[in-house]
Amino acid sequence: MLHIDYTHYEALRAHGEETYPHECCGVLLGKSNADGNHVREIVRAGNTRTDSAHNRYNIAPIELVKIQRQARGLGLDIVGFYHSHPDHPAQWSPTDFAEAHWIGCSYVITAVEKGKSAITNSFLLTGTSEEDKKFSDQPIEIEVQPVSISTNG
Amino acid sequence: MNIHIPTPLRAYTAGAETVSVPGATVAEVFTNLTSQYPELKQQLFSNEGKLRSFVNVYVNDEDLRYLPEKEATTVASTDELTIIPSIAGGTDLIPSCSCCPLL
Numbered sequence: 728m729l730h731i732d733y734t735h736y737e738a739l740r741a742h743g744e745e746t747y748p749h750e751c752c753g754v755l756l757g758k759s760n761a762d763g764n765h766v767r768e769i770v771r772a773g774n775t776r777t778d779s780a781h782n783r784y785n786i787a788p789i790e791l792v793k794i795q796r797q798a799r800g801l802g803l804d805i806v807g808f809y810h811s812h813p814d815h816p817a818q819w820s821p822t823d824f825a826e827a828h829w830i831g832c833s834y835v836i837t838a839v840e841k842g843k844s845a846i847t848n849s850f851l852l853t854g855t856s857e858e859d860k861k862f863s864d865q866p867i868e869i870e871v872q873p874v875s876i877s878t879n880g
Numbered sequence: 881m882n883i884h885i886p887t888p889l890r891a892y893t894a895g896a897e898t899v900s901v902p903g904a905t906v907a908e909v910f911t912n913l914t915s916q917y918p919e920l921k922q923q924l925f926s927n928e929g930k931l932r933s934f935v936n937v938y939v940n941d942e943d944l945r946y947l948p949e950k951e952a953t954t955v956a957s958t959d960e961l962t963i964i965p966s967i968a969g970g971t972d973l974i975p976s977c978s979c980c981p982l983l
Contacts, residue, residue, distance in 0.1 A: 750970060759887070776970070783970035788936040788943065791964045795884065799897065804887050808967050815971040823969035828934045830888040834969075856923065857932070 728763035729807065729833045729849045731755075732870045735769045740837050740844035742771055743811030747842045749780035754791070755807035755833060756798045763865075764806040764833045764851075770794050783822070784810045807833030807849075814839070817846040819862050827852050833865055881955055883913060884962040892919040906937070906944060907951040909961060924963070938962040 742751040756768040772790055776783040786808075798805055808829070812820075817838035819827075827834060830852050838845040849867050854860035882900055885893050893899055901916060903909030914921040924935055931937065937944040939953060940960055947953045955961070 752967075754967075776968075779970070782972075783968070785966075785968040788964055788966060789938065789941060791936075791967060792938050792941065792962050795886065795962065795964060799884070804897070806887065810969060812971045820970065820972050822972065826934075826966065826968040828888070828965035829886070829967065831891075832887060 729766070729835070729851075729865050729867045730763055730870060731766040731867065732872060734872075735766055736847070736867075736869050739769055739809045739835065740847060742809075743813075743837045743839040744842060744844055746774070746780075746811065747839050748813045750774055750776075750782065750784040750811050750813060752784040752786055752808065752810040754786070754794050754805055755809060755835070756794075756801065756803040757806040758804060759806050759831065763868075766806065767803055768798075768801065769809070770797065781813060782815075805829070805832065807835060809835035809837070811837045811839045811844075814841065817848040819850050824862060827860065827862070828857070830854055830856075830860055834862070835867075881909060881957050881959050881961055883909065884960065886964055888965065889920060889923055889963065892923060893917050902957075904954060905949075905951065906939065906953045906955060906961070909955060910951070934966045936964045936966060938964065 752774050753772050754770045755766045757766040772786045774780050774784045775787050776785045817836045833849050835849045837847040849865040850862040851865040853863050882898050884898050901909050901912045903912050926932055
């Protein structure tokens, strides 16, 4: 299960709309435990694939180093990544799979259809190594924070 | 020196996010790291003993691939080494259409 609050969920979907028709990408920071990955922060990342940004994304390793450092400062871990598929389904592609190396992390994909976010899916990369890794469908639990309402009179 | 371990490899460092390993060069540090945590070796290196292509190594903020001495780069105990797998992907070149809704 991927646990994410509504604000972060909507923020990563909005990112895909902002970068449309190019792919967006970012990192999910949080904690992992027995019931899944819990997102506490999302960090937008730049897409270095300016040569083919409509159908490819890549996060510069030095940016990942800095994001991991940021996570450490917050007492969090990198628990996943997100990116968009402009005018393509929210399903992992052979390229996504080949380039996925963070076993135990969530890979969130949002289909952005004609500039509007559509379906968002999450896939958990499981296995023990490159040789036996696989993507599994991962349910998303969107957590809504309770809102306090005050009234006058 | 301190080595920062990415989330997926912490299963092989008893959950440690940062481990301290001695060594005068990056190569020595890796030798000591994989001696201390043997299961990391298969995760980091190919059968030919080369760093796997998707494994990025940074000495402080410098990419090891672009350091002139590569693995022979000397390091101090105050330097930090970060292991960071790459992250990339994208769609295939198949356009969506009205008969293939976005799933």
